[in-house]
Amino acid sequence: MLLEITNLHARVEEKEILKGLNLSIKPGEVHAIMGPNGAGKSTLSNVIAGREGYEVTDGSILFEGQDLLALDPEVRACAGIFLGFQYPVEIPGVSNMTLLKAAVNARRKHNGESEIAPNDFLTWVREQAKKVKIDPKMLSRGVNEGFSGGEKKRNEILQMLVLQPTLMILDETDSGLDIDALKIVSDGINALRGPARSTVLVTHYQRLLDYVQPDFVHVLARGRIVRSGGPELAKELEEKGYGWLEAA
Amino acid sequence: MSALATYSAQFERYANALTAAERAPRSVQFSRFLDSGFPHKDLEDWRYSDLTALNERSFEPDVSASDDALPDLLLDGADTLVYVNGQVHPASTAARWHSDTCALPPPAVGIDALNAAFAAGGLRLRLDRGTRLDRPLQVLFCSRSDGQPTMSHQRHLIELGDDAEATVLLDFSGIGGERLSTHFFDIHLGRNAKLQLYRIQNEAAGGTLVTRIDARLSRDARLDGVTVDLGGGFVRHDLDLSLAESGAEATIAGLYAHARQSHIDNHVRIVHAAPHGTSRMNYRGLVDEKTKAVFNGKVVVQPGAQKTDSEQRIANVLLSRKAEVNAKPDLEIYADDVKCAHGATVGQLDAVALSYLRSRGIDHDTARAMLLRAFALQILDRIEWPALRARVETALHLPAELTLDIDA
Ligand SMILES: Nc1ncnc2c1ncn2[C@@H]1O[C@H](COP(=O)(O)OP(=O)(O)O)[C@@H](O)[C@H]1O
Ligand SMILES: [Mg+2]
Numbered sequence: 146m147l148l149e150i151t152n153l154h155a156r157v158e159e160k161e162i163l164k165g166l167n168l169s170i171k172p173g174e175v176h177a178i179m180g181p182n183g184a185g186k187s188t189l190s191n192v193i194a195g196r197e198g199y200e201v202t203d204g205s206i207l208f209e210g211q212d213l214l215a216l217d218p219e220v221r222a223c224a225g226i227f228l229g230f231q232y233p234v235e236i237p238g239v240s241n242m243t244l245l246k247a248a249v250n251a252r253r254k255h256n257g258e259s260e261i262a263p264n265d266f267l268t269w270v271r272e273q274a275k276k277v278k279i280d281p282k283m284l285s286r287g288v289n290e291g292f293s294g295g296e297k298k299r300n301e302i303l304q305m306l307v308l309q310p311t312l313m314i315l316d317e318t319d320s321g322l323d324i325d326a327l328k329i330v331s332d333g334i335n336a337l338r339g340p341a342r343s344t345v346l347v348t349h350y351q352r353l354l355d356y357v358q359p360d361f362v363h364v365l366a367r368g369r370i371v372r373s374g375g376p377e378l379a380k381e382l383e384e385k386g387y388g389w390l391e392a393a
Numbered sequence: 394m395s396a397l398a399t400y401s402a403q404f405e406r407y408a409n410a411l412t413a414a415e416r417a418p419r420s421v422q423f424s425r426f427l428d429s430g431f432p433h434k435d436l437e438d439w440r441y442s443d444l445t446a447l448n449e450r451s452f453e454p455d456v457s458a459s460d461d462a463l464p465d466l467l468l469d470g471a472d473t474l475v476y477v478n479g480q481v482h483p484a485s486t487a488a489r490w491h492s493d494t495c496a497l498p499p500p501a502v503g504i505d506a507l508n509a510a511f512a513a514g515g516l517r518l519r520l521d522r523g524t525r526l527d528r529p530l531q532v533l534f535c536s537r538s539d540g541q542p543t544m545s546h547q548r549h550l551i552e553l554g555d556d557a558e559a560t561v562l563l564d565f566s567g568i569g570g571e572r573l574s575t576h577f578f579d580i581h582l583g584r585n586a587k588l589q590l591y592r593i594q595n596e597a598a599g600g601t602l603v604t605r606i607d608a609r610l611s612r613d614a615r616l617d618g619v620t621v622d623l624g625g626g627f628v629r630h631d632l633d634l635s636l637a638e639s640g641a642e643a644t645i646a647g648l649y650a651h652a653r654q655s656h657i658d659n660h661v662r663i664v665h666a667a668p669h670g671t672s673r674m675n676y677r678g679l680v681d682e683k684t685k686a687v688f689n690g691k692v693v694v695q696p697g698a699q700k701t702d703s704e705q706r707i708a709n710v711l712l713s714r715k716a717e718v719n720a721k722p723d724l725e726i727y728a729d730d731v732k733c734a735h736g737a738t739v740g741q742l743d744a745v746a747l748s749y750l751r752s753r754g755i756d757h758d759t760a761r762a763m764l765l766r767a768f769a770l771q772i773l774d775r776i777e778w779p780a781l782r783a784r785v786e787t788a789l790h791l792p793a794e795l796t797l798d799i800d801a
Binding site: 194195196197217218219222223228230233234236237238239243244247248251252255287288304308 | 743744745746748749750751752753754755756757759760763764766767768770771
């Protein structure tokens with residue numbers, strides 16, 4: 146098992162959001178997590194990534210067999226977890242290249258490797274930037290500084306391609322994208338699909354799933370996974386909405 | 394012994410060595426100092442900075458010239474004028490810009506009067522019309538103290554004729570214990586003259602440094618100033634600019650940042666006394682709980698100074714809950730056809746940005762340093778002297794410039 150979540154309870158500002166959530170992901174699988182607004186999808190993503198502000202009150206998360214909850218967020222990232230944020234932040238004064246290089250070298254240090262040679266790094270980044278159609282010139286700017294909504298999402302995918310994580314969690318990366326951008330983002334995700342890598346797609350809409358075929362679809366409501374199925378479940382949700390599941 | 398008694402004893406000794414003609418104006422200044430004492434909190438301009446603790450202190454004047462080895466502060470490619478505790482050091486390559494004598498101001502009060510009473514000469518850079526310094530001039534003021542605390546007081550002059558140009562670094566650096574230094578600078582810029590002025594301050598924790606720069610800009614003159622405070626015990630810096638004639642332009646950027654027990658007080662005043670002047674004041678502070686920072690920025694637009702274009706920006710980041718900063722922007726406008734903007738902010742380091750960087754694998758301390766650097770960047774980018782910039786970044790413990798040119 147790559148990721149094993151058992152009986153997860155988590156709070157945000159004293160409010161219990163996740164109430165006993167279970168989820169198991171094997172290497173190579175793609176899982177879609179759907180659910181109404183406010184269900185706790187971002188909370189789940191952030192808890193896995195170790196973002197501050199979330200309190201886990203019960204349960205466990207194992208990643209490759211190790212206790213994930215005991216690790217700092219940067220250690221989780223170095224161990225191979227990547228979260229593509231629903232709202233990527235702008236950081237003026239820290240260039241995209243600076244961020245990428247620091248991130249790549251942090252990972253290498255974690256693995257006991259030496260820093261990447263500047264030329265290898267540039268070649269590598271340039272290759273990945275081409276895949277998501279980001280003009281390399283934009284990478285000298287501050288992180289996401291002055292980027293459009295779609296560019297920010299593509300930039301998240303670029304970071305993911307550069308870092309080559311083992312577990313990709315994409316939190317509504319598809320929302321607000323036009324069809325061309327959605328295609329680019331999907332291609333980026335599909336490019337990383339492989340037997341050793343798993344993906345969690347958090348999404349509100351069926352649309353993304355036409356491009357990135359999930360193995361499993363889960364519905365998150367009332368702080369738990371209330372229904373799991375195959376790709377057909379996404380179609381059903383698209384037709385019927387979430388009401389019938391929330392009420393159940 | 395009454396307050397200030399040790400200063401009286403010092404002054405008596407000092408004045409005895411002067412001719413009667415030299416002595417008279419200095420005695421006037423000294424008695425004015427005795428009347429007012431060191432500045433205290435009841436004075437509007439010193440509300441957050443009190444020097445009365447010095448009333449009871451005792452400082453010996455510095456006498457002997459020092460040819461001790463210098464700390465590794467001399468910058469490549471610059472001419473250098475080096476003072477160690479007020480004395481010219483033999484390492485100076487530009488001793489021609491030193492003057493033993495100095496002009497005294499009209500009778501002053503407080504620390505100005507103390508400086509005037511004891512003042513020795515110092516930098517005297519005079520450039521004739523149309524001339525240009527080929528190399529930047531680094532004026533290094535080293536404070537050293539081991540044993541008995543000492544004090545030195547200097548007065549300096551920079552005078553650029555019409556169309557003259559120079560780059561000057563005023564570099565204050567200290568090692569050791571308790572010491573008091575005061576420096577007053579008079580700057581006159583002729584028509585269309587250009588001065589790039591840097592002031593870097595990295596005094597020792599026991600150092601008290603009071604500096605004041607008065608600059609007058611003639612028609613179309615331009616002053617670009619960058620000031621950085623990195624250390625010091627008690628540091629007070631006044632920068633007073635007068636855009637005296639039409640078309641003058643002053644751009645001042647400042648950074649105060651650091652993590653020792655310091656009190657850093659910057660007072661900047663820009664007076665638009667003539668039309669078509671432009672001024673930019675951009676100060677940033679990184680303040681932690683051990684440092685107390687005071688910033689007072691004031692722009693005055695006098696009657697008749699129409700078409701003034703002025704902007705004043707102050708931003709502070711508090712690095713801990715107990716950090717303290719008093720930042721006050723101030724604007725007085727007595728003309729109607731002007732464009733003036735000002736603003737001041739005090740905030741914390743962006744926690745969301747910090748967590749974003751960490752989520753990419755970057756450890757907390759590195760991520761924090763990256764954000765500190767990002768905040769300081771606006772000011773660091775104004776240092777157009779690579780060796781100087783590198784020195785400042787090192788002193789700030791910021792991560793080395795990682796930005797790569799992807800087109801390389
Ligand atoms: N930082 C926060 N502060 C307060 N409440 C929050 C915060 N983040 C999320 N919540 C609350 O937690 C619940 C779940 O939010 P979220 O995980 O973002 O849902 P989803 O991503 O499924 O739309 C919502 O009720 C939301 O209002
Ligand atoms: Mg969400």
